[in-house]
Amino acid sequence: MSAESSETWTARQPVSGPGVLDHATASLAEADRLMTICNACRYCEGLCAVFPAMERRRVFTDGDLDFLANLCHNCGACLYDCQYAPPHEFAVTVPANLAELRAETWARYAWPAQLAAAFARNALVTTLAIVVAVAAFVTAIGVSMGSSFLEVHTGPGAFYDVVPHAVIVLVFIAALGYGLAALSISLRRYWRAIGGGALRWRDLAGAGRSASTLEYLDGGGVGCMNTDERPTDTRRRYHHLTYYGFALCLASTTLAAVLDTGFGSEAPYAWYHPVVVLGAAGGFGLIVGPIGLLAAKHNRDPDLSDAASRPMELSFLVLLLLLAVTGFGVLVLRATAAMPLLLAVHLGVVFAFFVTIPYGKFVHGFYRYLALVRDRQERTAT
Ligand code: SF4
Ligand code: SF4
Known part of the structure; x- marks a missing residue:
């Protein structure tokens, strides 16, 4: 065209x-x-x-x-x-x-409505959130650690030499709690607006299957289109890498929290430990996937997309990349004097990610999942 x-x-x-x-x-x-x-x-x-x-x-x-x-x-x-x-x-x-x-x-449907404008200026909001959060974490940690900010910290609990366990728990539970609460209220509004009925396990499971396989990104069976009318499936492959990479990183973080809190086994862990293996595999997907999606977006036929959403899509992919790259940096250089600085940067990026969850492209998976659930409700009702 x-x-x-x-x-x-x-x-x-x-x-x-x-x-x-x-x-x-x-x-x-x-x-x-x-x-x-x-x-x-x-x-x-x-x-x-x-x-x-x-x-x-x-x-x-x-x-x-x-x-x-x-x-x-x-x-x-x-x-x-x-x-x-x-x-x-x-x-x-x-x-x-x-x-x-x-x-x-x-x-x-965003909550609170006053912050809905963050979608229209998403690239600016995301960039500001990252810069401010990273600067705040680096400054606060640097000042509180003094000269040991530039020293090597190793052995169990080394990360807590940089940020005390209680501070990590309080700050990140508050940020994540806000992000998820605001997103939940938005999704509830959306669910009511689209006429969603009582939830049934079979609809939730079926929609989960469709979402996790990207069933409807296959152009009716031939593959999705990107540059022109020839189906390629490139976007689906890179989306899978991103999605499952993120899921593995989440599993790694959750396992680490359970081991630390429930069993007193403190990070950093050995290279072969499940926490590290899951995190490394997830981080790989979270680097390759967004890079592939950025390239696919660059080549995409503009008649298929909404030009106004492009900055939001790009900033979300860059944020995911930063999450993975800074996480890898901490993993690879954890036994060096660069670890405190890298950890401060990584925590700043994670914090920015948590507080911008309800106001950026991250929400698309949840809205799409609810639409898939509603679709199944309608199909079984007729
Ligand atoms: S997109 Fe075009 S061809 Fe397809 S159903 Fe609509 S009008 Fe018909
Ligand atoms: S672009 Fe959207 S509406 Fe059109 S065939 Fe693909 S999934 Fe369906």
Whole structure:
């Protein structure tokens, strides 16, 4: 699709008239227009879960459209398959519109509402959070340690020479607790808006399977599109590396906390210890995955994405990379005099990550999971 045709048709106004609901925003109105056309066409119903969910409706409320937007995995297939895509006068561009609306939903349901603007300025907010948190940790730790900040610390409990155990627990439980509480309130608002019903284990498990395999990022079985209409599956592979890398890092941190708190076995651990093995494997995925996704994003057909969301997507990938790289730095150089500084930097990045959890791209996995649960509820109810 040429840049010229894209420019011409993205300026198109949403339709209005009998049977079309009023919507809160222009992207919701455009999504209504597109879904109404798609509901008459139905050519793409085998591509993903969005089109069958669309077919269960005749009119589209804001909640319906927010649900469909997060059910979309942005595989791109329905743009290249569409006979009504630009330059056709219907100008059907489902992936880009749903991507725009998806980002809009995260801000709409954010808690507290006053911080929803952080989504629009996400790159700036994330950068500021990282810089301020790293500076604060390095300064506080450097001042409290004095000259031993530049010395070697080894043996069990060496990390607690840098930051006392009680401080780590208090500061990070508070930061993570805030991040998860704010995210939970946002998700609860979203769940109500999309008409979510009572939760059942089979829906939760089925949605978990779909999410963990990225079932709907396969373009209907051929693979996802990125640069052009040729399916590649590159994004799915790098997304898996990122997702499972993050999960392994989480498992490593959780195991370390259990061993430390429950069994008095203090870090640092030997190279062959499960905590280190899980962390190293996770860190590898969390470096290779985001780098691959950054490259894929660089090459992505702009007609498939929402340009306004790009800074948020890039800053999230960079934040994940920083988490992994600084964590690896601590692991590899833990027996050197650089360890206190590296640990302070790593803790600053982790803190920034925790407090920005509810206001950046990290939320997409949770919204998508709830959309998948809702989809299963609807499928078994009809
Ligand atoms: S995206 Fe195009 S081809 Fe697919 S259902 Fe919609 S109008 Fe039809
Ligand atoms: S981009 Fe892919 S996942 Fe999204 S609606 Fe189109 S076919 Fe479905």
